[in-house]
Amino acid sequence: MRRRKVKFNWESAKKYLQEELNESAFNAWFANLDIEDIVDENVYFTVPNTFTENWISEHFMENLRSAIKKETGKNYTIHFLVKEKSGREKLEPMKHTVRIQDKRKTYLHDRYTFDNFVLGDNNKFAFAAATAVSNAPGREYNPLFIYGGVGLGKTHLLQATGNKVFVLYPNLCILYTQTEEFLNEMIKSIQEHTTVEFKKRYREIDLLLMDDIHFLARKERLQEEFFHTFNSLFEAKKQIVITSDRPPKDIPDLEERLISRFHWGLMVDLQPPDFETRLAILRAKTQEDDIHIDDGILKFIASNIESNIRELEGCLIKLLAHSSIYKTDIDINTAKKVLSDIIIKKDQRPTLESILKEVSEFYRISVDSIKGSGRSKSLANARQILIYLARELTDLSLKEIGDKLGGRDHSTVLYSHNKISQLIKKNVRLKEDIQRIKGGIRGVK
Ligand SMILES: Nc1ncnc2c1ncn2[C@@H]1O[C@H](COP(=O)(O)OP(=O)(O)OP(=O)(O)O)[C@@H](O)[C@H]1O
Numbered sequence: 004m005r006r007r008k009v010k011f012n013w014e015s016a017k018k019y020l021q022e023e024l025n026e027s028a029f030n031a032w033f034a035n036l037d038i039e040d041i042v043d044e045n046v047y048f049t050v051p052n053t054f055t056e057n058w059i060s061e062h063f064m065e066n067l068r069s070a071i072k073k074e075t076g077k078n079y080t081i082h083f084l085v086k087e088k089s090g091r092e093k094l095e096p097m098k099h100t101v102r103i104q105d106k107r108k109t110y111l112h113d114r115y116t117f118d119n120f121v122l123g124d125n126n127k128f129a130f131a132a133a134t135a136v137s138n139a140p141g142r143e144y145n146p147l148f149i150y151g152g153v154g155l156g157k158t159h160l161l162q163a164t165g166n167k168v169f170v171l172y173p174n175l176c177i178l179y180t181q182t183e184e185f186l187n188e189m190i191k192s193i194q195e196h197t198t199v200e201f202k203k204r205y206r207e208i209d210l211l212l213m214d215d216i217h218f219l220a221r222k223e224r225l226q227e228e229f230f231h232t233f234n235s236l237f238e239a240k241k242q243i244v245i246t247s248d249r250p251p252k253d254i255p256d257l258e259e260r261l262i263s264r265f266h267w268g269l270m271v272d273l274q275p276p277d278f279e280t281r282l283a284i285l286r287a288k289t290q291e292d293d294i295h296i297d298d299g300i301l302k303f304i305a306s307n308i309e310s311n312i313r314e315l316e317g318c319l320i321k322l323l324a325h326s327s328i329y330k331t332d333i334d335i336n337t338a339k340k341v342l343s344d345i346i347i348k349k350d351q352r353p354t355l356e357s358i359l360k361e362v363s364e365f366y367r368i369s370v371d372s373i374k375g376s377g378r379s380k381s382l383a384n385a386r387q388i389l390i391y392l393a394r395e396l397t398d399l400s401l402k403e404i405g406d407k408l409g410g411r412d413h414s415t416v417l418y419s420h421n422k423i424s425q426l427i428k429k430n431v432r433l434k435e436d437i438q439r440i441k442g443g444i445r446g447v448k
């Protein structure tokens with residue numbers, strides 16, 4: 004049979020996909036997808052592995068078909084040719100590695116597994132990528148870069164990856180570490196003149212699980228050291244999995260060469276879970292710990308805590324503590340009372356004015372001064388805390404908050420919110436002050 008080749012413009016078909024899909028899905032699956040051949044009305048895409056083939060087939064087939072149809076006006080049949088990259092053999096342990104690694108030296112915790120990770124639309128992509136990496140570490144997706152907001156399961160997925168690899172490949176050398184810990188070790192090694200050992204330790208790992216890489220922000224020397232560690236592991240075809248609270252390009256002052264390294268692999272994000280997923284997580288946690296909490300209470304929690312899975316868990320822990328101290332079962336009214344400092348019902352959300360009043364009383368600064376343009380340190384501080392609380396406790400947009408505070412622009416609002424969010428993590432005093440102000444806003448000082 005004579006093969007008649009009809010070309011179409013794949014790059015412009017891709018644009019339809021780009022419009023339709025969110026950025027991370029498009030970048031992960033289609034930005035680098037190439038066509039091997041087009042024969043009659045068959046199009047053959049090359050994909051690096053069956054994981055990619057399956058994922059596109061299961062999740063994006065309709066999008067792909069319709070993008071091609073929009074471009075060509077025809078219904079093409081889609082085929083995938085799996086091309087394993089040459090030179091990327093299965094990950095072999097470093098020569099020195101002992102047969103079975105001591106689990107304690109991996110810094111992995113048994114509580115984080117893929118089995119107890121509840122799936123939803125918000126996280127199934129990241130989950131699938133982490134599972135694929137743990138099934139065949141070092142082959143594809145290197146590095147795997149997982150990013151997402153606070154308490155959305157980054158550490159859980161990272162640790163679960165390590166735990167699975169530990170079971171499947173017990174002879175590989177695995178290390179879980181936080182970027183801050185990497186920094187501390189680096190500093191210690193400089194002080195103690197043991198930098199050679201430090202470098203060696205990190206370069207002899209088969210699977211490096213690096214948590215919270217956003218900590219590299221503005222730390223030149225640390226970035227430099229990590230860059231070399233990364234390169235040496237990468238060149239030795241070792242697997243690296245990284246988490247961050249934001250994508251690489253948004254990490255302040257991150258060197259271009261590191262950003263580009265991170266893009267070599269696969270970038271996946273974790274989004275906040277929807278109501279159904281939040282409820283499923285709560286149900287799973289109660290089952291896991293064999294505790295009974297009424298489903299109505301779980302629904303109440305799931306509908307009020309929207310964007311942080313750690314807070315969902317925090318609610319359960321609080322209820323359990325209450326019930327064990329008072330030796331009572333919990334009904335919905337008790338639950339509402341016990342959780343009142345964590346949960347603010349939407350219809351009871353405070354107004355900006357009530358927050359302003361409370362901040363003004365707490366810091367003994369007049370409302371007008373806070374809203375005004377004075378720049379003293381104490382004024383600026385109170386204003387930033389006000390903005391932080393307005394973002395946290397109301398539904399107002401950045402612009403609305405800015406407008407109500409004497410016409411500040413939205414980037415000022417965003418900056419203030421970020422600044423206080425960061426400071427709270429380090430400054431216990433500030434955290435307590437903010438808790439007190441929140442209590443005041445709710446009338447429970
Ligand atoms: N999909 C999920 N199913 C079950 N539990 C989850 C899920 N996602 C997160 N959790 C749980 O929520 C808690 C917070 O998750 P984790 O610590 O992994 O978040 P994180 O993204 O690393 O947060 P941070 O930015 O603060 O480091 C953990 O106890 C984790 O087990």
Ligand SMILES: [Mg+2]
Pocket residue numbers: 157158159214
């Ligand atoms: Mg974490």
